[in-house]
Amino acid sequence: MKTVGKFLLYIPCLMLIAFYLYVLILGFYPQVSDEYRAYYIDHTISAWPQ
Amino acid sequence: MKKTVQTAFYVLLLFILSRLLLTFAACVYNYITQGYVKTWDLLYQFDALWYVDIAEHGYQSVPNSVTGYANYAFYPFYPMVLRFVKAFLPDRFTTNQIGILVSNLCTLIAGYTAVAAVRIKYPKDEGYLIAFLIFFAPHTIYFSMTYTEAMFLMFTAFFFYFCCQKRFLPAAVAAFFAAFTRIAGVFLVFSLLLYMYEADYGWHFSLSKLAGFVKGIFTSPLRLLELLLCPLGIFGYFYYLYRLVGDVWASAHIQVAWHNSYHGVLRTLFYNLLDSGSGTSSQYWALYAVFGILLFAYLCYKKEFAAAIFGILAVGISLRTDAIATARYIMGNFAVYLALYMLLRNRPLAKNVVMNTCILVTGLMYYMWFAGECYFIF
Numbered sequence: 001m002k003t004v005g006k007f008l009l010y011i012p013c014l015m016l017i018a019f020y021l022y023v024l025i026l027g028f029y030p031q032v033s034d035e036y037r038a039y040y041i042d043h044t045i046s047a048w049p050q
Numbered sequence: 051m052k053k054t055v056q057t058a059f060y061v062l063l064l065f066i067l068s069r070l071l072l073t074f075a076a077c078v079y080n081y082i083t084q085g086y087v088k089t090w091d092l093l094y095q096f097d098a099l100w101y102v103d104i105a106e107h108g109y110q111s112v113p114n115s116v117t118g119y120a121n122y123a124f125y126p127f128y129p130m131v132l133r134f135v136k137a138f139l140p141d142r143f144t145t146n147q148i149g150i151l152v153s154n155l156c157t158l159i160a161g162y163t164a165v166a167a168v169r170i171k172y173p174k175d176e177g178y179l180i181a182f183l184i185f186f187a188p189h190t191i192y193f194s195m196t197y198t199e200a201m202f203l204m205f206t207a208f209f210f211y212f213c214c215q216k217r218f219l220p221a222a223v224a225a226f227f228a229a230f231t232r233i234a235g236v237f238l239v240f241s242l243l244l245y246m247y248e249a250d251y252g253w254h255f256s257l258s259k260l261a262g263f264v265k266g267i268f269t270s271p272l273r274l275l276e277l278l279l280c281p282l283g284i285f286g287y288f289y290y291l292y293r294l295v296g297d298v299w300a301s302a303h304i305q306v307a308w309h310n311s312y313h314g315v316l317r318t319l320f321y322n323l324l325d326s327g328s329g330t331s332s333q334y335w336a337l338y339a340v341f342g343i344l345l346f347a348y349l350c351y352k353k354e355f356a357a358a359i360f361g362i363l364a365v366g367i368s369l370r371t372d373a374i375a376t377a378r379y380i381m382g383n384f385a386v387y388l389a390l391y392m393l394l395r396n397r398p399l400a401k402n403v404v405m406n407t408c409i410l411v412t413g414l415m416y417y418m419w420f421a422g423e424c425y426f427i428f
Contacts (some may be wrong), residue, residue, distance in 0.1 A: 009271035016278040021300060023285050031296035039118065040303040048118025048307060
């Protein structure tokens with residue numbers, strides 16, 4: 001019973017690891033406008049385009 | 051039970067005295083300016099406006115079209131609590147007033163928890179000094195207003211309290227909420243790792259012990275879960291930002307609209323100490339950062355590695371870009387209070403000097419904040 005409970009605890013662990021990896025992967029592919037990317041991410045423009 | 055009630059009473063008394071000082075400073079300010087502004091309105095400045103806006107309207111889907119500012123840099127748990135509490139209170143309470151109420155309650159709980167934590171470490175101590183420091187130390191004005199500092203301090207105090215008791219699951223839950231309140235809370239995962247190692251092996255390091263410790267994490271799912279729980283809040287927020295803005299790192303990227311980055315702790319300290327830095331108070335901020343770093347070094351000297359690593363990383367992340375508001379981040383860090391307590395507990399003269407200085411300087415800082423001269427203490 002104790003062993004089963006121990007193995008059941010791995011399930012939320014695996015779910016959390018999968019979620020963190022998914023978010024980290026999303027971090028490599030921002031879905032933003034060209035202005036946003038230029039100003040906030042690439043810093044190719046020095047002021048926010050009004 | 052009697053001791054618990056007595057402790058709660060003394061902590062409450064110290065807390066009330068500290069808030070009397072704040073109210074007195076507000077009265078002096080109103081007397082000098084011949085005006086009458088309510089204390090909660092005097093406290094409602096700078097980041098408090100952002101938190102109230104988030105609590106009332108949520109996060110922006112696009113940055114401000116004129117300034118490029120956006121509210122993603124402000125972490126969600128504190129405004130969520132404000133929104134939740136507001137739903138249960140009559141409409142006459144403004145969000146700012148609720149923020150002040152919540153922050154003060156968190157400060158009081160943090161003070162009590164801190165006393166309980168140092169009593170575990172030093173069973174012969176009364177420990178009230180740490181509560182005094184939390185209520186009266188310079189730059190603790192932020193614990194009285196709609197800022198996240200008080201809530202963050204409360205969760206980190208819980209974290210260290212539970213770690214002192216070697217109860218790592220509630221400590222991990224506290225770390226989860228701390229990271230959901232401020233980004234620096236995520237570094238508690240490293241402190242948790244160190245506390246776990248200390249519980250298993252003490253501060254004796256060897257390759258075989260390190261290997262055994264790492265193996266122990268993966269073979270004990272509860273321990274693994276405790277470690278994985280710490281960053282859940284922050285990753286949840288990152289995912290929310292991706293759904294809202296399309297950028298997981300929006301909370302970091304958005305900082306560019308506020309100020310330039312020095313791209314490194316040493317560069318930040320160098321330019322702020324020796325150059326004009328980011329403004330007239332830059333040398334003060336840089337010196338405060340050095341003060342914080344020295345306190346964390348003292349924690350290392352006392353073998354409080356878990357607290358020291360949290361302090362160094364939490365302050366380091368802000369110093370990587372600039373020294374602005376460093377004093378606030380340092381005095382919002384529980385490791386600082388732990389270091390100050392350990393430094394002063396057996397030095398009665400130094401303790402008296404520090405306590406009296408705290409009251410004078412904090413009273414002055416309250417007044418300066420009310421007078422709008424916030425740049426110095428920002």
